[in-house]
Amino acid sequence: MNEEAAIIEVRDLVGRYGDRLILDRISFKVHPGEILVVLGASGCGKTTLLKYMLGLLKPASGSILYRGRDISEMDEEEFGKLLRRVGVSFQSGALFNSMSVAENVGLQMEEYGQMDRDLIDILVRMKLSLVGLGEYGYLMPAELSGGMKKRVGFARAIAMDPEIVFFDEPSAGLDPITAAGLDKLILDIRRLLEVTMIVVTHELLSIQAVANRVLMLDRGRIIFIGTIEEAEKSSNPRVRQFFDRRPDKTIAAQDITV
């Protein structure tokens, strides 16, 4: 993995909500085909970082580059094309309530794929079977449990065989069996389809199972980036605290920003 071949590069990203500084000059690179796990305490800016990387928020300063192209220099069409090669699975699924599960998963295929109906049906069912919901395509999102919604969101994210997938807390709130299944699926997809993944999570077991590299955020700064083995041996007290699951003296002491 050489330095030049970064698929995504974040340079000096500063993110704010109003006056509150959420991300403070963040720089890192994502290499093709790796699984980068972004972790950190609740409210440290993980999801916000994801939103900046997806262009959903405009950075106060700094830039985000996909294969060397700055997304702020792209016009809408180019950025749209880029996003079609990107899959996102949001924290609570973000399913469209007015569409059935199958329609949710097949939406992008219908909009962009130029595929016939039969092929879309097969693909939708294939993706739903991968997350163990092959039989449930006809249900509406309101009829699903929280964990099922999350899995449908996952299936929707990988619907178009994207090159880059962002997962926002894929396994939070799932039972250990399903969570382990999703971890395995993440690894399988990465191996078989050569997908680059950025996974936001704070499930320790999940991190140990899937991560190639981890990036740890604390109060808007990167305090660690490196392999999982290095992270577990790190001497940084915050990193140690995270992996040893030790509480702060008081939770209020850490100035939580959401």
Next chain:
Amino acid sequence: MNNSLEGKKSKSASRVSLSGAISDRDGARLLEEVSEIVSSGAKEVVIDLGNLERLDSRGGAWLVRAVRQGAAAGAAVSLAGAKGEVAGFIELIRSSFEEPPAHEPFRRGLFESLGEKGISVWKEFIDVCRLIVDSVYWCFIAPVEGRGIRWKGLLTELYEMGSRAVGIICLLNFLMGLVIAMLSAAQMRLFGVEILVASLVVIGFARELAAVMTGVMVSARTGSAIASELATMTVSEEIDALRGMGINVTRFLIAPKVLSIMIAMPILTMFAFVTGVAGGFALGIFSLGFTFDRWWTQTVQALTLGDLGQGLIKSFFFAMIIVMVGCHNGLRVTGGARGVGLATTRSVVMDIFFIIVADMVFATFFYFFT
């Protein structure tokens, strides 16, 4: 890739080999090839994946389609020779190769759908009755029993439903007064009794227009707000959270709305009455050329307390319709964003419909029985 497809045919078993990667064109040709082989009488088709280098979901879907198509025509289609990542991917999507059990939606006959409709209307009716009884209890009986009213909620609602609506209601009714006065003045002129416009406007507003116009405006402003607020709370499980905390939803959310709309509506109707009549004054004095005194005398002579009472009683009932319809629709919502939209629309349509129906019932009653 081009030329990735090769077909070999024999009597019983036939092979089709794929190489490179499967593009959409290859996939379509694969389907043709398989159906050709099957129609020539072969009972077994082997798709040889030995030279396939890459397989993505779309290619996988073509394979699934070929296998299923063969199976549907009575031939066994098998995949052979897959290596490395291709084999891994096929293993991953293994379950897709079987024909899915079709999900048959339950079909209803005429009587079943009629019966279902009837039951749902009946259930809804029961729900509404329950809501009304609950609201009456928490608005009027519970406070007497010392179980309290949420004064803070009541004041907020009063400000939102009442004070903030005064401006638009006054403007609307002033314009309506002008319109009615102009409409009737044109007719009265034919008989030379333009002064009767003053009577017509004041009686019209006292009995009908003030209450109905206010009702329509309040249902659009407040009825929709109540429905969408409660619907959003239902969808995002806030209502469940309240119930889970042992807080009575009717007392906490609905009673303040019911009380405040019952106070606000008659007052708003009075504002509407006054401004509507003022609209008539404006036309009478500035356009028809009457003096203020003349118009005023005619107005006061025409108006009876009974007319005004009719309007106020109606406005009270309209208020009940608006708040009950809004709460009912808000609480019965299912689904997400779309459900909220539907509930709001339904609530405003029902408000206006029931307001007009109630108005007709009142008008009939006063016309035939007084």
